Amino acid sequence: MSRSIEKAREYLRPTKKFPTVWCPGCGLGIVQSALVRAISRVGVEKNAVTVVSGIGCTGRMPAYVDFNTLHTTHGRALAFSTGVKLASPSMTVIAVMGDGDALAIGGNHFVHACRRNIDMTAIVVNNSIYGMTGGQYSPTTPHGKRGTTAPYGNVEHAFDTAALAVGAGATFVARTSVYHAQEADRLIEKAILHRGFSVVEIISNCYTSYGRMNKYTSAVDMLRWMKENSVPVSAWDKLPPEKREGKFTRGVISEKELPEFIEAYDEQGRRLTRTPAAVERVRDILTAYDENADRLRVADERSGEAESGRGENKT
């Protein structure tokens, strides 16, 4: 058996959960393979990895990959991921979210996770639509494109997910597409190795809920669009503005070093406990807390006695 098949067996749940629920030609299988290859290359123990998702077709991924997995609520993958990471800082935590999951219902969580810089990775599978629920337009549906809730074309303008992540403070931001499958695993690998909050946006195809409605002829036609309309970051600046229209950049878009949240928080705690005044203050707070608890207990006992006294009078 080849090494890659061995790895696939080790990191997937083929006997329990396959075949997947995904439609033939869906980009999600490519994203999942890229994720598995990236984790395999990083070489982290599979029990030291947690993959978290919200809801949607993308949200099904934790069923198929054999790490610690959480399939949570719509828009809250990053909240659960934050909990996992704070409880277990040595864990490699990866949240996999659809565009609706990450940027509509989870938009608030997304921007604050970017700002907070906790050492975890967010993979946003951007298929420009709510795939699972049948094609409602999402915050990344391009202007003019159709969805079941925009039958005459979307009048809104789409988020640029990567630009949003950079603006909100994410310290590693990259983008690619499912057509560029090998680039996808290289970027996920870099994102996992980055110390801080990393975002990888993967432009994906949903022929069932988006492609058909927008005059693509097949899933392959959508992959062709990705090939022809993406530009490596290094070539973008040389492109005249009129040739940029409707295209997206791919590669590492932004990378910087900033103190990681858990390290910064721990360091602050160490600094405070080294200050005698801070120790004194914590002691005062705990004493006040104990005294208050005593007062409440006594009040409770008294009201219990009064209740039973009233009961006795009635009989």
Ligand SMILES: Cc1ncc(C[n+]2csc(CCOP(=O)(O)OP(=O)(O)O)c2C)c(N)n1
């Ligand atoms: C709180 C809540 N609101 C709405 C839904 C219905 N719902 C399920 S999946 C989904 C959209 C999924 O779109 P996206 O996140 O882009 O994932 P995709 O299916 O495209 O991968 C919605 C609105 C839900 N499950 N929970």
Ligand code: SF4
């Ligand atoms: S509905 Fe779209 S996103 Fe969902 S599995 Fe089918 S092709 Fe993929």
Ligand SMILES: [Mg+2]
């Ligand atoms: Mg989607």
